[in-house]
Amino acid sequence: MAKHARKLFRPIDQVICASSLDQDRGLLALPPNYFNHTITDPPYSEYVHRKKMSGSSKGAVSTPVTFDALTLEELQTMAFEIVRTTSGWAQIFCADDDMRSWREALSAAGAMRWVTCIWTKPNGTPQFRGEGPSQPCEHIVTAWCGEGRPIWNGGGKMGHYSVPTEPSSTRRHETQKPLRLMKNLVLDFTMPGDLISDPYGGAGTTGMAARVTGRRYVLWEMDKDHAERSSAWIGAASEQLSIERMYHRARGAAFGDEPQPSSEQSEMNLAASSPAQPA
Secondary structure, three states, X not given: OOOOOOOOOOOOOEEEOOOOOOXXXXXXHOOOOOEOEEEEOOOOXXXXXXXXXXXXXXXXXOOOOOOOOEOHXXXXXXXXXXXXXXXXXXXXXXXXHHXXXXXXXXXXXXXXXXXXXXXEOXXXXXXXXXXXXXXXXXXXXXEEOOOOOOOOOOOOOOOEEEOOXXXXXXXXXXXXXXXXXXXXXXXXXXXXXXEEEEOOOOOOHHHHHXXXXXXXXXXXXXXXXXXXXXXXXXXXXXXXXXXXXXXXXXXXXXXXXOOOOOHHHHXXXXXXXXXXXXX
16 A cells, blocks of 8 residues: 655644644744744743843843753754745844854854844833843844845834833733734835744744734744644734724725724734733
8 A cells, every 4th residue: 555645744824832843843844945034032042041040131030931941052953944944034032142143053054144133122121239221122133044135125224123012911921022013023024925934932923913914924832822822812813803904994985984093002902812821
């Protein structure tokens, strides 16, 4: 009896509960240039992880992180797979101490050009001991993985994004990024219909930003609870957006132009469409 051919792994619009380096369900199973864009917030390096656990990076003892550190070998493997599977930009959130490792790994993997964007936090955590200024921002190592001249939608503006952090009442993950920030990145660096990868899905905000801006997404998250919550959140918000769009089209057809909800209000509605992470 002939063996059945192995089914190709070609995910779209999914939150996959598995390691993004899984041989059968991760980046390793995908062909080159499968994604148009990658944006992700990986675990801290071992050095930064130790600082976070001790609280020394904040000037006071902080709540220990609940995820494992990323070894240098894992970082280099991930950088290679990101560059291999991405035809456009790759964006990596990282601490300042990890910037050099990510830049070197992405360059070694074949990324032709990189720049560092920054996310400043107007409501960021202060330096509690008063021994110096607090960390005002996070860095986003941004590398072009494709061929030819890099393209984006931001013209000549700076890669500076000033957005408050996610309120604790709507936070589903300890390192969750605000939806407004992720939407801005998606709009600046991708085109409608593009497929976006997030190898460390976390709260699912990358997927939500892709969904509300007309892009596609694939997220990986090893924690089953986070993966299920992310999938449910994106699904519920997608239904809500469809209803809102149908309503405004109907109102506009019947009574003329109907005011649309503000971007900030839409983000609040989407953030509230799923319960927060239990304390």
